[in-house]
């Protein structure tokens with residue numbers, strides 16, 4: 001999709017930018033807000049006591065970037081989003097928008113666009129009227145019809161302005177909600193599970209559109225999601241919450257390649273968990289004071305036959321099950337101490353190299369470097385009261 005500015009021409013700065021004699025006459029894009037959250041705390045009083053929904057969080061959200069807040073249910077993602085929006089008052093901490101302390105700004109003065117899971121469109125208004133509502137509330141002095149048409153084109157609904165929300169699919173309604181949120185040219189867009197109610201195919205289409213749209217508009221975007229694939233695909237930075245705290249934040253690649261804690265390792269991607277006292281952990285000489293050991297299924301090296309030399313560095317197992325999951329084949333391997341682990345292969349890998357028979361014997365090697373010791377409390381995600 002071509003870069004689209006939400007500024008209409010009468011608002012756009014007239015000066016073109018000149019670099020070394022080359023005139024860049026593309027419409028000037030607004031830069032998104034730089035959002036900094038500092039030592040943010042939000043405690044709720046409940047019948048059971050003080051609930052630490054957000055318990056001291058620092059997050060930096062670069063201008064015009066997309067940041068995904070990911071984490072188990074009840075970990076504080078939505079509460080942080082609501083704090084940034086001004087819909088909750090912090091117990092402690094600060095929020096800065098660029099260099100301004102925005103902690104006590106009213107919701108209206110924050111210039112934020114919102115999209116929630118439930119469409120929150122006015123059913124008695126047409127699509128265009130719904131979008132124009134976003135302009136009316138901010139009393140923006142622009143040509144409303146023209147802006148609504150621009151926004152409809154941006155969200156790929158050109159020509160549907162006269163329809164009513166009930167005449168649209170769920171995905172189209174969410175596109176309208178996005179257009180409305182962008183109508184007033186917000187510098188910050190907040191999305192709370194925006195695709196939660198949609199089926200997988202529509203979710204994916206909207207995800208792609210959202211990425212293109214927010215990048216072309218240049219708005220800083222924070223999205224709360226349960227969906228890891230969504231978070232990793234969309235975001236420049238993923239912030240993973242657990243029990244009101246940020247457990248890790250970084251680029252998707254950093255989080256996948258360098259999970260900093262056992263919680264992250266278990267939360268992101270598949271893991272095998274075996275006792276630290278298992279034959280496998282011992283044979284790999286993995287020494288840990290912790291009670292359990294985890295490693296990724298793809299870190300297993302498997303041999304169907306062995307040289308006598310290799311027998312000392314591997315552990316024999318029986319193929320207990322083979323699950324055919326389409327493009328992925330999942331084997332369950334049972335060691336002689338009855339500990340089990342899973343091995344995942346692509347179908348191609350399996351057909352080319354393995355094709356294991358249930359009941360056959362195999363030999364397993366896992367590098368010590370791929371193993372991580374942990375106690376069950378290290379991966380606990382029960383919210384703290």
Ligand SMILES: Nc1ncnc2c1ncn2[C@@H]1O[C@H](COP(=O)(O)OP(=O)(O)OP(=O)(O)O)[C@@H](O)[C@H]1O
Nearest residue numbers: 044046051053072073074075076077078079080383
């Ligand atoms: N007004 C409130 N009063 C008391 N507790 C609250 C209030 N708002 C939120 N909570 C609690 O704070 C915790 C964090 O909620 P939050 O909605 O931020 O979690 P979340 O990570 O977004 O979870 P989910 O993915 O399920 O929406 C939850 O256990 C919730 O019950």
